Amino acid sequence: MSAFTSFSLWLKRKLKAEKRAKILIVGLDSAGKTTLTKYMNTGRFQDDTAPTIGQNIDTINFDGWDITTVDVAGQQQFRFLWEVHYPGCSAAIFVIDSADIERLPEAREILQTHVFHNPHLAGIPTLIIANKQDLPDAIQAPLLIQLLNLHLEMKDRTFAVFDCSALNGRGVLEAFAWLVNQLEIQKA
Numbered sequence: 282m283s284a285f286t287s288f289s290l291w292l293k294r295k296l297k298a299e300k301r302a303k304i305l306i307v308g309l310d311s312a313g314k315t316t317l318t319k320y321m322n323t324g325r326f327q328d329d330t331a332p333t334i335g336q337n338i339d340t341i342n343f344d345g346w347d348i349t350t351v352d353v354a355g356q357q358q359f360r361f362l363w364e365v366h367y368p369g370c371s372a373a374i375f376v377i378d379s380a381d382i383e384r385l386p387e388a389r390e391i392l393q394t395h396v397f398h399n400p401h402l403a404g405i406p407t408l409i410i411a412n413k414q415d416l417p418d419a420i421q422a423p424l425l426i427q428l429l430n431l432h433l434e435m436k437d438r439t440f441a442v443f444d445c446s447a448l449n450g451r452g453v454l455e456a457f458a459w460l461v462n463q464l465e466i467q468k469a
Contacts, residue, residue: 300346302464305366305402307395308376309388310355313412316447317376318352321457324450336362344461360395367401371467372460374408379425379444380416389429397434406463407440408456415446439463 306314321341337352351366353359373396377388392409396402411425422442426432431442443456 300464300468301349302346302371303349303351303369304372304374304460305363305370306350306352306374306376307363307391308355308410309378309384309391311381312355312376312378312388313410313447314352314355314374314376317374317410317412317445317453318350320447320450320453321350334359336366341457343457346461346464348461360391363395367399370402370405371464372406372408373402374410374460376410376412377425377429378413379411379421380413380419382418382420385420385428392429393434397438403438405439406460406467407435407438408460409440409442410445410447410456411442412445412447414444414451415448419444 306318308314315337318337318339318341321343322339334354336354337350339350339352341348341350351370353363353366375392375396377392378384396407409425409429409431411420411422413419414421420428422444426442431440441456441459443452443459445452445456447453
């Protein structure tokens with residue numbers, strides 16, 4: 282076997298073994314996208330989180346995966362930035378403030394437009410984080426699925442909804458474990 286063939290085989294095995302993913306994190310402003318990302322990076326709530334202007338790009342190491350997270354501002358005037366990050370995503374996370382019932386119709390519309398019916402995101406898993414479950418009026422996942430029409434809109438897509446709190450970490454690790462499992466399935 283030549284040195285080139287040997288190197289080529291080694292490189293193929295190495296690239297196959299690498300576990301890297303780009304994950305787009307979107308949602309309305311103040312839903313907790315940046316707080317969620319910071320929680321995953323540090324394992325605790327960061328009380329110095331400011332609203333995102335533009336985007337935050339971080340790397341999270343989780344369960345053997347190097348996950349590049351692209352957390353894009355959710356304010357209406359910044360949503361055009363989302364389009365730049367759609368190509369090449371391995372998964373999408375949509376964060377919802379589950380205690381803000383007044384903005385739920387807006388969240389449903391944005392989720393449909395930018396995730397469900399987006400050809401760049403077709404075929405990739407979508408994790409929906411029902412954030413702020415630490416608040417007393419938070420809507421839990423089963424009702425949220427009905428209110429957002431996920432049972433109808435996502436019937437041909439791989440998705441999951443997790444009740445989470447980026448404030449205290451409840452459900453966050455379980456949600457990311459589901460996402461990494463989906464990445465493993467895609468990789469196989």
